[in-house]
């Protein structure tokens with residue numbers, strides 16, 4: 526089976542257009558791959574570029590140079606150079622992403638927020654909602670909240686909705702940006718179980734976990750992002 530994710534020689538810097546075009550180099554020569562059934566973890570100190578790498582892999586941040594090759598069903602797409610329509614198709618079918626914070630949509634019930642990625646793949650409404658309910662129950666979100674929009678939920682409740690939404694599909698590649706940051710120990714354990722189940726199902730996972738216990742429980746390999754730190758330019 527082809528490797529689902531191959532990152533090759535990627536570099537990223539930010540240009541601050543409102544600050545005289547100051548250039549902030551972040552990473553360069555980023556090269557690694559993630560195999561099916563493996564959970565690789567991005568490590569390194571705060572501000573080194575871990576989240577920026579995940580955002581490039583999901584197409585949220587542009588890539589200055591290099592390739593992000595995502596392969597599914599023998600088709601390989603370079604996210605770094607893909608057109609926006611291809612990026613959206615890949616997000617629907619291939620790459621899932623759990624961010625730290627839920628982007629709430631006004632007036633949409635939590636259960637429908639979670640079911641939406643399945644509906645986008647053509648799953649029937651009732652089946653998608655049933656799957657969403659199963660995941661929300663597993664993540665201990667009280668049933669009385671399922672029909673409410675998550676905008677007023679607590680941080681941990683919103684994060685559980687976000688996790689359920691990210692885990693509901695069978696996307697072959699899953700990116701996790703601190704999915705357990707606002708969770709209590711019991712719910713962190715649920716997320717560890719969900720990650721292990723994904724690994725067993727053959728999903729390739731790449732995550733950032735500041736919680737050491739979670740990291741040790743799920744990581745097959747740590748990718749040290751410090752090795753890719755770009756030299757900082759003199760002020």
Ligand SMILES: Nc1ncnc2c1ncn2[C@@H]1O[C@H](COP(=O)(O)OP(=O)(O)OP(=O)(O)O)[C@@H](O)[C@H]1O
Pocket residue numbers: 539549551569570571572573574575576577578
């Ligand atoms: N949109 C942006 N515009 C400008 N600079 C940015 C942007 N996003 C990230 N940066 C900068 O890039 C660097 C890397 O940030 P990033 O969030 O990737 O680090 P991180 O390793 O994930 O940090 P942490 O562990 O604290 O979350 C930081 O110096 C940050 O200020």
